[in-house]
Each structure stands twice: as structure tokens, then as C-alpha cells.
Amino acid sequence: MTNKENTYHVPVMLQPCLDGLNIQPNGTYVDVTFGGGGHSKAIFQQLNEKGRLIAFDQDKDALNNTWEAPNFLFIPNNFEFLQNSLRLHGIPQVDGILADLGVSSHQFDEAERGFSIRFDAVLDMRMNVNASYSALELVNEMETDDLLVVLAKYGEVKSPRKVAEQIVRERKKKKIRTTGELVAVLMPIAPKKKENQFLAQVFQAIRIAVNNELEVLEKFLLQTTKILRPGGRLVVMTYHSLEDRLVKNFMKRGSFDGKIEKDFFGNVLKPFTEVVRKPIVAEEEETKLNPRARSAKLRIAERNDETERI
Numbered sequence: 001m002t003n004k005e006n007t008y009h010v011p012v013m014l015q016p017c018l019d020g021l022n023i024q025p026n027g028t029y030v031d032v033t034f035g036g037g038g039h040s041k042a043i044f045q046q047l048n049e050k051g052r053l054i055a056f057d058q059d060k061d062a063l064n065n066t067w068e069a070p071n072f073l074f075i076p077n078n079f080e081f082l083q084n085s086l087r088l089h090g091i092p093q094v095d096g097i098l099a100d101l102g103v104s105s106h107q108f109d110e111a112e113r114g115f116s117i118r119f120d121a122v123l124d125m126r127m128n129v130n131a132s133y134s135a136l137e138l139v140n141e142m143e144t145d146d147l148l149v150v151l152a153k154y155g156e157v158k159s160p161r162k163v164a165e166q167i168v169r170e171r172k173k174k175k176i177r178t179t180g181e182l183v184a185v186l187m188p189i190a191p192k193k194k195e196n197q198f199l200a201q202v203f204q205a206i207r208i209a210v211n212n213e214l215e216v217l218e219k220f221l222l223q224t225t226k227i228l229r230p231g232g233r234l235v236v237m238t239y240h241s242l243e244d245r246l247v248k249n250f251m252k253r254g255s256f257d258g259k260i261e262k263d264f265f266g267n268v269l270k271p272f273t274e275v276v277r278k279p280i281v282a283e284e285e286e287t288k289l290n291p292r293a294r295s296a297k298l299r300i301a302e303r304n305d306e307t308e309r310i
Contacts, residue, residue, distance in 0.1 A: 011038030012237060012293045016280050017098055018042055020235040020300035026050040027095035030086070030227075032079035032220065033057065037065040039098055044072060054091065056082065058128040078128065080216045083223045093229045101217065102239040120180030125207045135206050139176050144168050154214070154242065155205025162189060163202065179203075204240065214242060221250045225271040228303040234272060237298045244279065244297050251301040272301035 011017075017039055021029060025048040031040040034055035044053045052071045057063075058078040066074045075085050079099065086092070125135040142150070144164050151160035163186070170176065170185045183199060190198045208214060224234050234251070238244040249258040254270040261269045279297035287294045 010290045010292070011036070011042070012100065012290065012296045013280065013282050013286070013298050014039065014042055016298055017100075017235055017237070018046070020275065020280075020298065021096040021098060021233050023047070024051070024095060028052045028054070028091065028093075029096045029098070030082070030094050031055045031098045031100075032082060033098075033100045034062050034065070034074065035059070035100070036062070037067075039100060041067075043098070044069070047071065052091075054086065054089070054094070056085070060129060078216065079220045082220055083227055086227060092227075094227055094232065095229055096233045096235070097224055097228060098235045099220065100237045101213075101243050120178050122178055123176065123182060125203075125210045127211050131211075133210060135210050136177065138206055138210055139167060139182060140171050150209045151202065151205045153205075154208040155201040155203075156241075157198070157201045157205060158191075208242070214246065217243060217246055218256055221247070221256075225303070230303050230305040232303045233275070234301045234303070235298070236300075237296055239292075239295045239297075244299075247299050248279075251299055271304055273304055275300040275302055 021043065023029065023043060023046045025046060027047070028051070029043050029047070031043060031053065032055075034040055034057035037055070040053060040055050047053060049071060052073070054073045054075060055066070056075050056077055056079045058076065060076065063074065063076060066072075073089060075089075077085050086094070123135040123139055126133075138147075138150075144161075147164040147167065148160050151157040151163050157163055166189050167176070167182075167185060176182050176185060182202075186199060186202060187195065228234060236247045238247055246256050249256050251272050251274050252258070253260050254268075254272070255261055263269055276299070279299050281298070282290075282293035282296055
């Protein structure tokens with residue numbers, strides 16, 4: 001194994017993630033967001049020859065950070081297809097699942113991926129570069145009302161109609177092809193002294209819509225109830241409130257809207273019990289070294305026994 005992840009992506013809250021998984025040396029664990037492999041390699045180092053690690057990542061660049069070992073498996077797929085992918089490899093259940101959501105440092109730093117406002121690059125924002133739909137199509141083709149919904153729902157942008165109408169008006173004059181051109185379109189209506197926050201919200205909204213991130217997250221979380229053994233750990237790190245709200249409600253209530261579901265006899269149907277009631281956040285020392293850690297929230301839950309009712 002190498003240290004390529006140091007330049008690719010610095011793992012956030014590494015030790016709390018490992019502690020949260022409660023790793024057993026002969027257990028089977030899944031890292032559904034492999035990226036630079038930082039979290040995965042630390043998990044793998046705690047396993048013996050009977051233990052097993054399975055890693056997922058839809059970004060082809062992540063393949064460069066893998067290694068060869070009989071008890072390590074890399075699956076080049078979106079974690080939306082977690083259950084079927086594991087079944088294809090004869091893995092019905094596992095002991096722990098880690099998800100470090102959002103965009104990796106590598107994706108932000110690669111200008112041509114079009115994720116960052118720091119570079120002028122072709123509008124892309126696809127986490128899977130083989131996907132057919134990118135930010136270029138969304139920005140230039142989405143109807144005003146649909147764009148309004150994306151900005152409001154996924155970016156929590158204030159005055160989303162004003163922003164949507166500005167984009168549509170400007171794209172009629174000239175196709176918006178790059179991140180720099182999009183920034184130029186947005187700057188005249190950006191709130192004074194809050195320009196970067198405003199731009200980040202718009203870019204986040206577009207990125208989430210392009211990659212169907214929240215829908216994929218919901219599908220993933222639902223699959224964890226079938227894949228994790230009773231007592232198995234689910235460890236999820238989020239970077240914005242939309243993701244965190246879904247994860248929190250799912251771990252606390254077993255639903256995405258926060259409502260408690262009960263069976264015919266009035267028993268609460270709750271697949272998980274929280275290991276920590278409040279999210280873990282990074283220490284100040286880590287946030288100084290790795291700014292990405294500032295917005296991270298880590299939540300941990302344990303799979304309940306299916307025969308039990310709360």
C-alpha cells in the first residue's frame with residue numbers, strides 16, 4: 001500500500017470513523033466512498049486474514065488508489081447499487097458500513113471536473129464521468145421552474161426565482177459553457193459580502209441535482225437495513241444540512257421525514273439505535289490542517305436485532 005491518498009484526499013475524522021465501526025479483525029466491512037483510500041486502508045490494517053474489506057467508488061480515478069490483496073475487493077460502482085453488487089460477490093451481510101459523503105478533495109482540486117468556483121473549466125460536476133447528464137446540460141436546458149426548484153431544494157438559495165431567471169436570461173444570449181462563465185452570470189445578483197457563500201450554494205444545488213445525490217443517499221440507507229448484521233455499525237459523514245437531516249432522521253426514527261412508524265401491534269419499527277445522539281465534529285486542530293473537516297458531521301448507529309421491537 002502507498003501514501004497516494006495524501007495528495008488525493010485527506011480522510012476526515014479518521015479515528016472517530018474507525019472507533020464508530022467497532023472493527024472486529026475477522027469481520028467484513030464496506031467503505032462505499034473509497035476515494036483516495038484513506039479510510040479504507042486504515043480499516044484494512046485492523047483486519048486479519050479472515051477479515052474482509054469491500055470498497056465502492058463510481059469515480060474511475062479512485063481505481064488508482066487500490067491495492068492487491070485476497071481479502072480486499074474494489075467494486076467500481078455507485079453505492080446506490082450496494083445490495084445487488086454485494087450479492088453478486090456472494091456477500092449477503094456485513095459487520096460495518098462507512099460512508100464519507102460529498103465531493104472528495106481530489107474532485108474539487110481537479111479543475112476539469114468543474115466542481116469548484118476556483119477554476120474556469122467546462123461545466124461538468126459528474127461524480128461518474130461516464131454519466132450522460134452533466135451541469136452543462138442542466139444549466140443550459142432545464143426549464144425555469146425546474147431550475148428554481150433545484151436551487152431552492154438543494155442549495156437553499158435565497159430568492160431562487162431571481163437566480164433561475166438570471167441564468168435563463170443570460171443563456172439565451174450565449175450558452176453558459178464553463179464554471180467561470182456561470183460565476184460571471186451570477187455575480188451581478190450575488191449578495192454583497194456574501195458572494196462566495198452564494199456561489200457555493202448555487203454550485204452545490206447544481207451538483208446535487210446532476211448526481212441525484214439525495215435520492216441515491218436514501219436508496220443506500222434503506223439497503224443498509226438488509227445488509228448489516230444485527231449489532232453491525234453504520235457510520236456516515238455528511239457535509240451539508242440536507243444530507244445530515246436524512247441521515248439523522250433515518251438513524252433516529254427509521255424514516256426520512258422524521259415520523260415514527262409502527263406495526264399493527266403498535267411496536268416502533270426502528271432498524272437502528274444511535275451510538276451517539278449528537279453528531280461528532282472535527283477537533284479544531286484537524287480543521288486547521290484540513291478545512292474540509294469544518295463542515296463534517298459524523299453519525300453512528302447500530303443495527304437492531306430484527307426479532308426485537310422497541
